[in-house]
Amino acid sequence: MVKRIVLIILIVSIKLYAFDWPVENRVLTATLGESRGDHFYPGIELGGGEQEIFPIADGELVYFYEEGEGYSSFPRGNGSFLALQHEGRIQSVYSHLKKGSMHPENLLFHARSSTDLPEPLGLTGDTGAAIGIQLLLIIVDLADLKFLNPVKKDKPLLKPVLGVASGTSRQGPVIGKLHLKRGGIIEELTDGMTISSGKGDLVAEIYDESSFVSFYRRLAPYRIYLLKNGQSVFTIVFDALEERSDHLFLSGSKTGFDELFQDRWLFRLGTITLVEGKSQIQIKAESFSGRESSVILNIEVSSE
Amino acid sequence: MSLGHNRSIRSILLKKKKIRGALPIAFFFAPLYFIFFPSFLTKEPILKPAWHCNLHEYTTPYFAEVEGEHYYFGLGDRFGYVSTEGKLKLLEDVLYRVALNDRGFINFSRIPGSLILQSPGGELIRSYRHTGYPVFDKSGNRVFIFYTDSTGFKEITIDDEELWKVQFASLITSFNFSEGIRLVGLLDGRLKVFSEEGMNLYETSVEGSRIPIILGCAGNRSGTKFAAVAGLDPQMLILYQLKGPQFVEERSYNLSSDFRREVYIRFSENERYLFFEQPQSLVILDLKSQKFIPITLPGKLLTVDESSNWAVVTVVCEANDDTLLRQYSINGSLLHEEILPCGDTFVRHIGGRLLLGSCGQLICVDMREE
Numbered sequence: 001m002v003k004r005i006v007l008i009i010l011i012v013s014i015k016l017y018a019f020d021w022p023v024e025n026r027v028l029t030a031t032l033g034e035s036r037g038d039h040f041y042p043g044i045e046l047g048g049g050e051q052e053i054f055p056i057a058d059g060e061l062v063y064f065y066e067e068g069e070g071y072s073s074f075p076r077g078n079g080s081f082l083a084l085q086h087e088g089r090i091q092s093v094y095s096h097l098k099k100g101s102m103h104p105e106n107l108l109f110h111a112r113s114s115t116d117l118p119e120p121l122g123l124t125g126d127t128g129a130a131i132g133i134q135l136l137l138i139i140v141d142l143a144d145l146k147f148l149n150p151v152k153k154d155k156p157l158l159k160p161v162l163g164v165a166s167g168t169s170r171q172g173p174v175i176g177k178l179h180l181k182r183g184g185i186i187e188e189l190t191d192g193m194t195i196s197s198g199k200g201d202l203v204a205e206i207y208d209e210s211s212f213v214s215f216y217r218r219l220a221p222y223r224i225y226l227l228k229n230g231q232s233v234f235t236i237v238f239d240a241l242e243e244r245s246d247h248l249f250l251s252g253s254k255t256g257f258d259e260l261f262q263d264r265w266l267f268r269l270g271t272i273t274l275v276e277g278k279s280q281i282q283i284k285a286e287s288f289s290g291r292e293s294s295v296i297l298n299i300e301v302s303s304e
Numbered sequence: 305m306s307l308g309h310n311r312s313i314r315s316i317l318l319k320k321k322k323i324r325g326a327l328p329i330a331f332f333f334a335p336l337y338f339i340f341f342p343s344f345l346t347k348e349p350i351l352k353p354a355w356h357c358n359l360h361e362y363t364t365p366y367f368a369e370v371e372g373e374h375y376y377f378g379l380g381d382r383f384g385y386v387s388t389e390g391k392l393k394l395l396e397d398v399l400y401r402v403a404l405n406d407r408g409f410i411n412f413s414r415i416p417g418s419l420i421l422q423s424p425g426g427e428l429i430r431s432y433r434h435t436g437y438p439v440f441d442k443s444g445n446r447v448f449i450f451y452t453d454s455t456g457f458k459e460i461t462i463d464d465e466e467l468w469k470v471q472f473a474s475l476i477t478s479f480n481f482s483e484g485i486r487l488v489g490l491l492d493g494r495l496k497v498f499s500e501e502g503m504n505l506y507e508t509s510v511e512g513s514r515i516p517i518i519l520g521c522a523g524n525r526s527g528t529k530f531a532a533v534a535g536l537d538p539q540m541l542i543l544y545q546l547k548g549p550q551f552v553e554e555r556s557y558n559l560s561s562d563f564r565r566e567v568y569i570r571f572s573e574n575e576r577y578l579f580f581e582q583p584q585s586l587v588i589l590d591l592k593s594q595k596f597i598p599i600t601l602p603g604k605l606l607t608v609d610e611s612s613n614w615a616v617v618t619v620v621c622e623a624n625d626d627t628l629l630r631q632y633s634i635n636g637s638l639l640h641e642e643i644l645p646c647g648d649t650f651v652r653h654i655g656g657r658l659l660l661g662s663c664g665q666l667i668c669v670d671m672r673e674e
Contacts, residue, residue: 036435036451036452036453037434037435038434038435038436038449038451038458038469039451039455039456039469039471040471041453042453042455042473043453060515061564062491062515062517062536062564063475063477063491063517063519063564063565064564064565065565065566070565070566070604071566071567071568071581071605072566073478073479073480073520073566074437074439074448074450074457074476074479075401075403075437075438075439075450076437076450076452076454077414077436077437077450077451077452077453077454078452078453078454078475083475083491085515091474091491091492093475093491095453104564104565107564128414128452129414129415129452129453130414131415136453138453138475140473140474140491140492141473142492145473145474145492146473147455147473241473242473243471243472243473243474245504246470246471246472246496246504247470247471248455248471248472248473257471
């Protein structure tokens with residue numbers, strides 16, 4: 001009896017939270033929320049060579065575009081792509097498909113875990129603004145106007161499969177140089193240094209390294225914390241991007257693109273006030289595979 | 305309308321031998337005739353070829369010192385400028401796509417590291433450190449840079465001053481701009497109207513369909529009306545109009561189509577007509593009389609351009625294995641048809657001229673009334 005209840009709970013929880021992975025060979029090459037120079041990246045990028053793409057859940061085709069064919073009112077970098085509508089006001093979008101591999105004459109598509117016969121949406125390709133053969137997967141929560149991170153760690157959207165989130169590095173994310181910006185002056189912060197008191201914006205270079213691709217590839221971290229003297233000052237989590245006033249913000253925060261990124265891997269971690277005496281600044285970063293890195297700087301703050 | 309020798313029906317009628325006995329009958333029926341066939345009272349437009357330019361004779365990149373005004377063109381994987389007299393000024397290969405207007409071009413790669421604006425003569429004007437895909441506005445003074453994931457765009461001046469930017473939690477499905485307004489249709493069924501300064505003027509969500517989605521949107525030249533093809537089950541044509549300071553939904557029509565891709569929709573230059581795509585047809589909506597004029601096409605619509613002054617619509621469509629060029633009067637009657645040997649075509653009405661491109665040939669045709 002207990003086993004049955006556990007099984008039912010398991011099935012229900014999988015139904016509620018988990019979507020299927022769209023491809024068999026999963027190599028994570030970019031994640032939601034990364035900087036694309038002037039905007040947030042809206043989904044995850046999966047490499048792994050040419051392979052069939054299946055829907056993350058049973059869904060209905062609502063929109064498609066075949067690269068270079070048909071009418072388009074503006075240039076699109078998605079290449080050949082299609083969008084499905086799922087139950088629960090969820091949409092999924094699959095971009096950079098191999099040209100000619102889509103079958104838009106089919107309107108209903110079944111996921112691999114479906115009781116119905118699963119059907120591929122097409123093949124991964126390099127159409128549009130793709131660097132090599134890849135799939136850009138975007139999951140949209142229509143009810144809350146959000147792009148959801150398919151590989152988020154809390155309540156994962158995609159069914160857990162061994163060795164997937166570990167597409168990120170086996171160490172924690174790299175935390176590079178830390179800088180303090182004050183009135184147009186940028187100072188590098190080092191352990192044991194003495195610095196004058198006052199307010200400043202902390203900027204840090206943080207990235208994760210992909211361990212699943214043979215070439216060097218940087219990925220965004222999953223979570224970044226800034227602590228001053230043991231107290232939390234700033235936390236960002238790349239769980240979702242939500243739309244407010246025609247701009248995207250990290251879910252549940254006031255952090256928009258321009259507030260967060262100084263450069264592609266340079267994060268603005270907020271304003272800190274340094275008062276005379278000893279101060280400890282700690283930055284913690286967590287990767288999508290759950291590994292953490294930390295940098296602690298003990299600095300002396302002088303009156304000037 | 306006909307090519308070359310024009311023999312209007314009226315002149316043929318005048319040349320007929322007079323039959324004395326029939327004269328009173330003719331006088332009796334003449335007023336009725338002109339009531340039923342009023343078009344014969346007006347002059348008939350005819351097409352006269354002005355020049356042609358064989359692009360196969362040139363290798364890319366090609367530049368030539370050609371003075372005077374010019375037209376831009378894009379034909380398949382090549383683009384360029386040709387003088388109003390038909391002399392080729394520039395011919396280049398398209399890298400991935402090209403943003404073109406008569407004042408210059410940005411030929412950009414699949415993954416652009418920067419964008420380079422060049423003059424019609426090929427001279428470098430300036431470069432921009434943007435990674436998206438550009439589109440010129442009508443004046444050529446502004447550039448829209450679309451993010452390559454289609455989630456937003458920014459509007460910059462030609463001097464690279466960023467004016468405003470947006471990013472949505474949805475994909476852009478359709479975009480259009482006209483005098484003072486920018487229209488954005490989204491995959492989630494929202495239709496947004498922005499001012500040219502980026503102010504949100506109006507926002508609506510499609511209602512009445514099983515699945516809300518914007519499949520096409522267009523505004524009229526003066527920015528006082530816009531329309532959208534939206535929704536699945538049913539698909540609808542929705543018209544909006546500026547009333548006082550606000551846009552309001554004017555009316556909507558259920559359509560028989562079930563498109564799941566972007567749909568062609570455009571207002572005529574004189575703002576009286578709305579053209580929109582339906583399965584194997586182009587529909588002209590006369591906004592004055594609210595009359596729909598369907599034009600049945602033998603295959604998928606490829607390109608449309610219209611000349612309001614001449615009340616002519618030029619359509620390129622598929623027809624089995626052929627590509628077909630057809631010209632229709634604004635009331636939907638077929639004026640001219642031509643089979644084009646190649647799929648890549650370019651059609652552009654410029655005042656009283658029609659610039660046609662097909663199979664590596666550019667043809668300029670003057671439209672005249674005779």
